[in-house]
Amino acid sequence: MRDSAPRIRLPILIVGLVAGLAGLGLGFLASRDAPLSVPLESREDPTMRAVEVGGTMPDFHLADLDGRPTRFSEIDGKPVLVNFWATWCPPCLREMPLLQALHERGEVAVIGIDAGEPLNVVTAYLESRGIDYPVWIDPPGTVPPGQASMDLFRRFGGIGLPLTLFVDRQGILRAAHSGELDEATLARNVALIVTH
Numbered sequence: 001m002r003d004s005a006p007r008i009r010l011p012i013l014i015v016g017l018v019a020g021l022a023g024l025g026l027g028f029l030a031s032r033d034a035p036l037s038v039p040l041e042s043r044e045d046p047t048m049r050a051v052e053v054g055g056t057m058p059d060f061h062l063a064d065l066d067g068r069p070t071r072f073s074e075i076d077g078k079p080v081l082v083n084f085w086a087t088w089c090p091p092c093l094r095e096m097p098l099l100q101a102l103h104e105r106g107e108v109a110v111i112g113i114d115a116g117e118p119l120n121v122v123t124a125y126l127e128s129r130g131i132d133y134p135v136w137i138d139p140p141g142t143v144p145p146g147q148a149s150m151d152l153f154r155r156f157g158g159i160g161l162p163l164t165l166f167v168d169r170q171g172i173l174r175a176a177h178s179g180e181l182d183e184a185t186l187a188r189n190v191a192l193i194v195t196h
Contacts, residue, residue: 051156057171060152062113062136065123070136078109079193082165084153086115087125091180092162096131098186103133108190111136115153115161116146164189168196 051058057080059073072080083099085092103110112135114122119137126135138148156165156176166175166189174192177185 051173053173053176055173057165057167057173058155061139062148062152063139065119065126065135065137067140069139070134075109075111077169079107079169079190079196080109080111080165080167081190081193082111082113082167084113084115084149084156084158084161084163086117086161087121088117089115089161093129095162095181095186096129098181098183100131100133102186102190107194110134113137113149113152116149118145166190166193168193170196172196 057072059071061069061071064070072082081099081102083092083095085096087093099110099112102108110133112131112133114135114137116138122135122137126132136149138146142148153163156163158178160178162178162180164177164181165173166177168174174196175189177189
């Protein structure tokens with residue numbers, strides 16, 4: 001009798017473990033396209049409040065590729081798509097043609113925010129791919145490099161690239177998408193910000 005008890009418990013343990021992992025995976029897949037609610041706060045600056053879907057976008061400043069200061073509040077009267085990306089991120093690079101096409105249509109302002117890479121790496125990549133929508137980077141002299149853009153990324157609950165924010169004309173964050181965009185997801189979220 002003693003020999004059969006361990007043999008019975010092991011299969012039950014394995015089945016339980018597999019079922020638990022499957023449940024976690026299904027939960028992840030079910031929540032992938034749900035609007036992202038961001039409860040996190042910046043560890044660097046406790047006064048930086050987290051931003052949640054349905055809340056007002058904060059004003060923030062970075063720099064354009066020529067080093068000129070940029071402010072989110074200077075984008076007036078248009079819905080805005082903000083995309084956090086990097087040249088080393090394959091999903092980011094695959095979705096860029098969709099963002100470029102959206103930029104060319106002109107109904108939505110498209111802003112890319114690079115995840116702290118050197119200016120020469122960013123500009124070389126954009127030029128090689130014909131991407132001409134505005135890309136913002138850390139202001140010159142940011143120490144350590146990438147700190148400003150990554151603080152902002154974390155403020156929106158970013159845990160992986162790409163992260164795309166959809167902001168309406170009134171500055172309300174209507175949706176956030178973590179992961180690579182496809183045409184249907186992009187169209188659905190752009191419709192949210194164009195109609196408000």
